[in-house]
Amino acid sequence: MKAIETRALTRLFGSLCAVDNLTMAVPCGQVYGFLGPNGAGKTTTLKMLAGLISPSSGTALVAGKEMRPGESSRELRSRVGFLAEDPAFYPWMTAYEALVFTARLHGSSAARAGARAAELLDTVGLSPRAEDRIRGFSRGMRQRLGIALALAGEPDVLLLDEPASALDPIGRKEILDLISSLRGRATILMSSHVLDDVQRVGTWVGILDKGRMVVESPLDDLLHRYATPAFHLEISGDRTQVKSALLSRPWVQGVVEEAGGLRIIASDLQEAQRSIASLLAAEHVSLLEFATVVPTLEDVFLRIVSNNDNADDVRAEQITT
Amino acid sequence: MTILLAKEMRELLRTHRWLILPVLFVVFGISGPALARLLPVLLESAGAGLEIVLPPPSPTDGYAQFLKSTNELGILAVILVFMGIIASERKNGTLAALLVNPVSRLTFVWAKWLVNGAYTLLSFTLGAAFAIVYSYLLLGTPDLAALLEATGLYLSYLLLAFSWTLCLSALVRSPAAAGGLSLIPLFLLPMLGMLWRPLAEYGPYGVVNAATRLVGGMGTPSIAVESPALVSLVLNLLVSVLLVAAAYVALRRAEL
Numbered sequence: 295m296k297a298i299e300t301r302a303l304t305r306l307f308g309s310l311c312a313v314d315n316l317t318m319a320v321p322c323g324q325v326y327g328f329l330g331p332n333g334a335g336k337t338t339t340l341k342m343l344a345g346l347i348s349p350s351s352g353t354a355l356v357a358g359k360e361m362r363p364g365e366s367s368r369e370l371r372s373r374v375g376f377l378a379e380d381p382a383f384y385p386w387m388t389a390y391e392a393l394v395f396t397a398r399l400h401g402s403s404a405a406r407a408g409a410r411a412a413e414l415l416d417t418v419g420l421s422p423r424a425e426d427r428i429r430g431f432s433r434g435m436r437q438r439l440g441i442a443l444a445l446a447g448e449p450d451v452l453l454l455d456e457p458a459s460a461l462d463p464i465g466r467k468e469i470l471d472l473i474s475s476l477r478g479r480a481t482i483l484m485s486s487h488v489l490d491d492v493q494r495v496g497t498w499v500g501i502l503d504k505g506r507m508v509v510e511s512p513l514d515d516l517l518h519r520y521a522t523p524a525f526h527l528e529i530s531g532d533r534t535q536v537k538s539a540l541l542s543r544p545w546v547q548g549v550v551e552e553a554g555g556l557r558i559i560a561s562d563l564q565e566a567q568r569s570i571a572s573l574l575a576a577e578h579v580s581l582l583e584f585a586t587v588v589p590t591l592e593d594v595f596l597r598i599v600s601n602n603d604n605a606d607d608v609r610a611e612q613i614t615t
Numbered sequence: 616m617t618i619l620l621a622k623e624m625r626e627l628l629r630t631h632r633w634l635i636l637p638v639l640f641v642v643f644g645i646s647g648p649a650l651a652r653l654l655p656v657l658l659e660s661a662g663a664g665l666e667i668v669l670p671p672p673s674p675t676d677g678y679a680q681f682l683k684s685t686n687e688l689g690i691l692a693v694i695l696v697f698m699g700i701i702a703s704e705r706k707n708g709t710l711a712a713l714l715v716n717p718v719s720r721l722t723f724v725w726a727k728w729l730v731n732g733a734y735t736l737l738s739f740t741l742g743a744a745f746a747i748v749y750s751y752l753l754l755g756t757p758d759l760a761a762l763l764e765a766t767g768l769y770l771s772y773l774l775l776a777f778s779w780t781l782c783l784s785a786l787v788r789s790p791a792a793a794g795g796l797s798l799i800p801l802f803l804l805p806m807l808g809m810l811w812r813p814l815a816e817y818g819p820y821g822v823v824n825a826a827t828r829l830v831g832g833m834g835t836p837s838i839a840v841e842s843p844a845l846v847s848l849v850l851n852l853l854v855s856v857l858l859v860a861a862a863y864v865a866l867r868r869a870e871l
């Protein structure tokens with residue numbers, strides 16, 4: 295059984311299809327990075343999984359059970375923790391009170407809830423501010439409190455909507471470290487439009503674009519699959535001449551100029567590694583740096599999302615002609 | 616349920632909302648009898664030369680003045696205090712944050728109604744107690760039974776006004792719109808009552824008319840409360856409960 299699953303999940307807002315026939319599955323124990331540009335439909339999907347809005351069609355499942363707004367999914371909610379994109383709190387509560395309140399709503403006794411609250415405040419580093427009203431909390435503190443609240447009911451599944459996106463680099467690192475530390479305690483579905491965040495903590499990725507799932511796979515597989523045999527080359531001397539020399543070789547597929555040097559896309563990796571030195575020697579330039587390019591999620595993302603755009607353009611052209 | 620009740624109570628206390636209504640009603644409760652006592656004196660001194668013959672204030676005049684202030688401004692205050700009771704929670708996201716937990720939406724609505732309804736009724740009762748005590752002090756011995764019956768009757772109208780506001784706050788997303796809509800029957804009920812007599816007797820406003828008559832010394836207390844007013848009272852209580860149910864129905868499928 296998958297921890298989180300959607301089947302042909304669709305959500306319309308008027309005529310706008312925010313989530314379009316989305317089928318995804320998050321295996322238990324994973325940190326699933328739910329990636330997509332702004333407006334892709336991530337928040338809408340997470341809200342359906344949290345039972346805050348209804349699907350127009352299709353189903354959202356948590357732990358194999360259908361999640362829907364209202365009474366029918368009340369029990370199921372006790373297994374889910376949710377962090378909203380812009381989390382809201384009762385400003386008049388203290389951090390400690392908010393945690394006790396939430397734990398109590400999940401059925402903990404007063405004593406158990408108190409212990410849980412103290413433990414969570416410690417986990418998210420808010421112990422010194424436990425007795426302060428939330429009203430005065432900074433964005434980063436609110437985000438950490440939001441994660442603590444999502445954990446207060448000891449959920450099996452954590453839904454985090456852009457947990458790090460609105461934070462400065464330090465706050466972002468704190469939150470990502472926190473998420474990393476939760477790995478194994480719950481299955482985590484974390485949406486983001488920041489690829490780097492997902493690459494830092496994720497184990498699985500799903501890429502959403504215009505409400506549709508474009509790719510879904512373990513992170514390593516994806517990087518591997520979309521890895522291009524590319525090198526970064528820095529030389530002293532005439533670049534243009536080297537460039538044309540490179541392009542005449544059968545093992546070179548393409549050469550692009552990039553910051554500080556050239557990027558070589560090789561068609562034959564081994565041959566490239568073997569022959570590059572002699573080529574440079576023949577051109578009388580000295581080698582400053584030669585490195586294999588490690589693909590980032592960003593490379594993959596841009597390729598996939600732009601492919602998708604092209605596909606749409608082609609379709610649009612066909613319609614107009 | 617108890618967790619949500621405790622939360623509502625604590626919210627009432629922490630946000631200092633708990634002060635507003637008791638203070639307002641106590642002010643009405645003191646100023647009512649005081650005005651009734653002072654008005655003839657003031658008029659006399661103002662129109663020194665004129666021959667204005669005013670009957671001395673009756674001991675129930677103070678309470679009548681209290682009821683009038685309540686009906687004009689007190690209800691308005693209740694609407695203003697509670698127009699956002701659900702709409703604001705929805706607007707600022709705390710309702711969504713609450714309902715992702717295993718919380719029943721029905722319990723949520725009931726807890727809101729119970730705590731804040733009790734608060735409203737207790738505030739008015741406190742004001743009425745002040746009005747009665749100050750009537751004794753300033754105006755002489757009033758017909759206590761009449762005043763108590765008037766208080767009881769009016770409480771049902773107040774509860775209805777509160778429940779109506781709560782219901783609209785669940786139906787309408789904007790607190791201001793909920794407040795605006797809540798005001799409409801305040802003007803409409805008395806007016807329609809003038810056009811159609813039974814509405815003024817048996818309708819929601821029946822208790823207000825009956826209470827006004829009681830403290831105007833026109834009722835005959837003890838068996839005093841006329842049966843149409845009793846019907847109106849029972850209807851007010853029933854409709855209040857129905858309005859809470861309607862608030863739940865509005866929230867049951869609400870998108871957050």
Ligand SMILES: Nc1ncnc2c1ncn2[C@@H]1O[C@H](COP(=O)(O)OP(=O)(O)O)[C@@H](O)[C@H]1O
Pocket residue numbers: 307310311312330331332333334335336337338339
């Ligand atoms: N309540 C709503 N009413 C109308 N349109 C909405 C609503 N919520 C989201 N949308 C639209 O649905 C699309 C997807 O939004 P969202 O799920 O918030 O995307 P993301 O979280 O990936 O940025 C957007 O075009 C957005 O404008």
Ligand SMILES: [Mg+2]
Pocket residue numbers: 333336337338379456
């Ligand atoms: Mg979003």
